[in-house]
Amino acid sequence: MENLTDVAYILDTFFALFAMVLIIFMVPGFAMLEAGLVRSKNVSAVLTVNTMIYAFASLGFLLVGYSLAFGSWENDSMSRWAAFLFQMAFVGKVVNIMSGGVSERVRVLPLTIFGIIMSATIYPLIVNWNWGADMLEGTLLDLNMYDLAGSTVIHSTGGWALLAAILIMGARKGKYTKDGRVRAIPASNIPLVTLGAFLLWIGWFGFNGGSVGSISSKESADAVALTILNTNTAGLVGAATVAALEYLKYKRFDLTMILNGALGGLVAVTAGPDLYNIYQPMIIGAVGGALVFYGVPFFDKLKLDDPVGALSVHLVNGIWGTLAVGIFASNPSEGITLLGQIKGIVIVGLFAFVTSYIVLFVINKITPLRVNEEDEYEGLDISECGIESYPEFVNR
Secondary structure (H helix, E strand, O other): OHHHHHHHHHHHHHHHHHHHHHHHOHHHHHHHHHHHHOOHHHHHHHHHHHHHHHHHHHHHHHHHHHHHHHOOOOOOOOOHHHHHHHHHHHHHHHHHHHHHHOOOOEOHHHHHHHHHHHHHHHHHHHHHHHOOOOOOOOOOOOOOOOOOOOHHHHHHHHHHHHHHHHHHHOOOOOOEOOOOOEOOOOOOOHHHHHHHHHHHHHHHHHHHHHHHOOOOOHHHHHHHHHHHHHHHHHHHHHHHHHHHHHHHHHOOOOHHHHHHHHHHHHHHHOOOOOOOOOOHHHHHHHHHHHHHHHHHHHHHHOOOOOOOOHHHHHHHHHHHHHHHHHHHOOEHHHOEOHHHHHHHHHHHHHHHHHHHHHHHHHHHHHOOOEOOHHHHHHOHHHHHHOOOOOOOOOOO
8 A cells, every 4th residue: 555655656746747847848938929929129138038037936936935825845645846846837927927918118127026026925825825825714805716727826917917017117119109099010930929839838738737736546647638638629719719700800810819819718728627528618718719819909909018918818818717617617515606716816816916016116116117218119139138139130
């Protein structure tokens, strides 16, 4: 019996480490997606921001955030070091969601400072309430929310932080004309966008599959496989939905929107892929894709400048995905209700937005979040990094 326990411990440790590696693939995924969607003069800055986030946010979570989130490093089911590494892999994604949406006008240093604070305090507190020691348990603020891999805990949290940042920083120069029209700013490298999106898609299998927590029994192995199947299905249908809407409305196919549709479906299914049958993710992914298709122009009408569509992909679909659990998988005996899902969305949303806004506001007073107008025109690669990604081909 002891040997069987050891085998389960070893299998689950390996599973957590393997899932962690898949999630880390999302680091180059975000980097390539964002680098492809911004203009050539800002590519090095975007890549630098992504590198800084991975390094500093991970360290913030190691030194402070993990203990705040879970209260203890002890773990009986797998190596505690593997359990930490799996959770650490998530933390940078929250800031990545936010950083992409303020690309082309944000300075590296203040964004890195925010990433440290987010990973060490704001995000761990939200994790604590949902996956960890739960300081709110038994209080009126007890979340009572089912969110397997973070539609709200990760994606909406990053989206709320992004909304706060956009409200403080404003839009890129020239994005909106004086008469209210939206000026399209083309992506610089569509192949990079495609590579980044598919790296994210692959990473999602570790993101959601690993969140099941175990693979050392027949039941848990089936749960992992179902979770990954449903994750992939939602991404497929999200992409297909946007492709269909693009053709119906414009008689063309915008690849960047189709890829964001896939990501929207993936975000939407993240709250409960282990709870659904194989057909429900099709509905969830279709709605997720439609929310991206209509959400991107909606935020532009509000003059909320988001170069990568993160508000639609992560914030809106994080909310939708969490609601979807209450709609499709409500189980009062297990504590899963639509009301509980709504309550969790509201509490996390208020906390994430208000705290992020305050922190960003203070940082902005100390060291401006935004580059000056001249540096924005010349490109952040020069002012922030001193190195250009495409020195022979930059078109300012």
